[in-house]
Amino acid sequence: MSAADVRPRAVSAAARATLLGAVGLAALLLSVAVSVTIGPADISVPDVWSAVAAHLGWGEPELTPLRDGIVWNLRMPRTLLAGVCGAGLAVCGAVLQSLLRNPLADPFVLGVSSGASTGAVAVVVLGVGGGVLTLSTGAFAGAIGAFAFVLLLSRALGATADRVVLSGVAAMQFFSAVTSFVILTSADAETTRGVLFWLLGSLSGAGWTDVAACAAVLAVALTICLGHARTLDAFAFGEDAAASLGVHVARVRLILLSVTALLTAALVSAAGAIGFVGLTLPHAARALVGATHARLLPVTALTGAVFLIWVDTLARTLLDPQEVPVGVVTSLIGVPAFVVVLYRTRRTA
Template sequence: MRSLVLLLAAVLAVSVLLAIGVGAAAVPPGQTLRYLWAALSGGAITPDEVTTYQIVWQVRTPRVILAVLVGAGLSAAGVAIQAMVRNALADPFVLGVSSGASAGAVLVGVTGALTALGIYAVSAGAFLGALLASALVYFVARQGGGLSPLRLVLTGVAAAFGFQAVMSVIVYFAPDGEATSTVLYWSMGGFGAATWGALPVIAAVTLTALVILRGLGRRLDVLAQGDESAAALGVDTVRLRRGLFVLTSLATGAMVAVSGAIGFVGLVMPHLVRLLVGAAHTRVLTIAPLAGAIFMVWADLVARTLVAPRELPIGVITALVGVPVFVTLLRRRGYLFGRA
C-alpha cells in the first residue's frame, strides 16, 4: 500500500511538471523547474524569459493545480456517494448539484447579477446554484428525519431535469448566444479560467473533504453493508448519511463552481481503484484521489493540445475514456460493483 502511494505520488509530480511545460510554447522540464523555483523563492530571470515565465507561472501552473484538486476531489466524492446511496452507478453529480450549478452560472451570466464580485461572479452564481440544488434535494428526500438512499437518487435525478429545464428557458430568452456558450462550458467543464485567486478556496474545501472522508473510511465500510447491519454495529446511519450529504454537496459545488461539471471521473475512478486495493474505504480513499488527480492532469493536457489552438471541453475527454472503461468493468466477470 505504501509503495503504491509513493509510486502514484511520483507519477503525479512528473505529470504536473510535464503538463506545465507542454503547450503551444513548449518549455523543457529543467527550465520549467527553474521558473517554478524562481516564482517560489523570488529568484531572478532574464528579460527575454519574462513571457515564457508568465505562461508557466500565471497561466499553466494554476490550471494544472486546479486539475489536480478537482480530479482528487471528484474521485473521493464518488467513493463516498456510492457508499452513501449504496449504488454503484452513483457519482458526485447524481444529486443534481451540477445542474443547479450550471443554472446558477447561466442565470448570473445572462442577468449580470453579482457584478460586485467581478470575475468571480459566475463562479459564485454556480456555487449558489449548487447549494440551492443540494438543499432542495435534501428537504424533498428527507423522510422521518432520515435520508433514504433510493429517495436521494430519485430526487437528485428529478432535480437535475428540473434545473436543465430552467437552463433551457434562460437560453431560449437570452438576448444573445452568450448563454449557450456558458451552458456548454458548465455542462462539459474545463480549467481555462483557472487563476491563482480562485485556488485557495477550492484547495481548502477539497483538502478538508479528503481528510474527513478518509477518516470516515471504516464507517463507510459498515454503511455500504446496509442500514440494518450498520445499526447492529453501532453506526448512526441517519447522522452519517446526513453528514456525508452535506460534505459531498459542498465539495462538489465548490469544484463545479470553478471547473464546470466534469463527468465519469467520480463514477469510474472508485471502481478502478477497488480493483487495485480492494473495497476497504480507507484504502480506496487513499488511492482514489491520487489516481483521479493523475487522470485529470492528463485529460486536461489532451483537451488543450489535441486540436490546438482550439480547446476541447474536458468532459469530452473524460467521457471518451470513461465510457469504454466503464463498459469493460461491466463485462468483467471477476468484479462485483462496489465490492471488488
C-alpha cells in the first residue's frame, strides 16, 4: 500500500471524527437544555435559556423566583454533573482499557469505587471525622486510600498490567467486605437505606460546587490523557513494543493510572458508584472513530456525557415521585449493550 493510498484514508478518519465531535457537542447542548425541562414543573427550553442568560449577566430575569430556582439551583447543576460524570467515567474506561490491554477494564478496576464506599460509610455510620468531614470528603479519601493500596500491592507483585488488574480486584473485594461489615454491624435501618442508595449512584444532591470541582478535575485529566494519546496508541501493541518505541512504560503507566484514579475518586465522591459507563461506551466510541486516542478520547467524553444525562433523566422520572438510583439504570442498559459488544468481538476475532 502506497502513501497516496494511506493519506485519503487518514484524512477521511480525521474528518469523520471532527464531524462526530461537532454532532456530539450539539447533542450535548441540546440534551442539557431539554433534560432540564423534564419534570413536574412546566418549564420550556426558552425558559432554560432565559434563566441561564440572566444568571450569566446576559439579560434580565424573566422567570418567577420559584421557576428560576428549579432551573438554576435544582435541575441545571444535576444535569451538568451527570454530563461531567458520564464524560469522566467514559474517558477513564477508554484509557484503562488501552493502558492495561484489557477490554473489560473500567474506572472501578483499581478498587477506587469500593474504597470510596468504605470512606463514605466510615463518615456516615462510624462518625469518622467527628462531624467535620462530609460524605463526599470521606468517599474521596477512601478512594485515594484504595488506589494507594493497589499501587503498593501491584508494585510488590511486579507492577505489570496483569498484576495491576489483580491487585484492583483484591482491593475491590477487600473494601467491599469492610463496607458490608460496617453497615451490618453498626448502621440502623434509615442510615443503611441512605448509604445503599448513594452506593448505587445518585445525583440528587448535586450542587454547583460539585459541578465546578468535578469539571476542573475532568479538564485537567482529559488534557493529560490527550497529551499521552500517541503513547496510548503504542500500548495497543504491548508493553515491549511500546518500550521499543521509546515509551517509559512504568512511568507512563503510573501517571495515567494516577490521573484516572483521581478523576474516578472525584466523580464517585460526588455521585456514588455508577457502573458500566466506563466499560461499555469506549467500545461504542471505537466503533465510530477507531482506536486512535487523539480522536477516541474527545468522542468518548461527548458520548458518555450525553448518555448519562439521559440516563439520569430517566432515573429521576421513571417512577416519579420516587427516584431510581442512576447506577441501577446504567446497569440495566449497560449489561445488554455489553453483551452485544462481546458478541461482535467474538465474531470479528
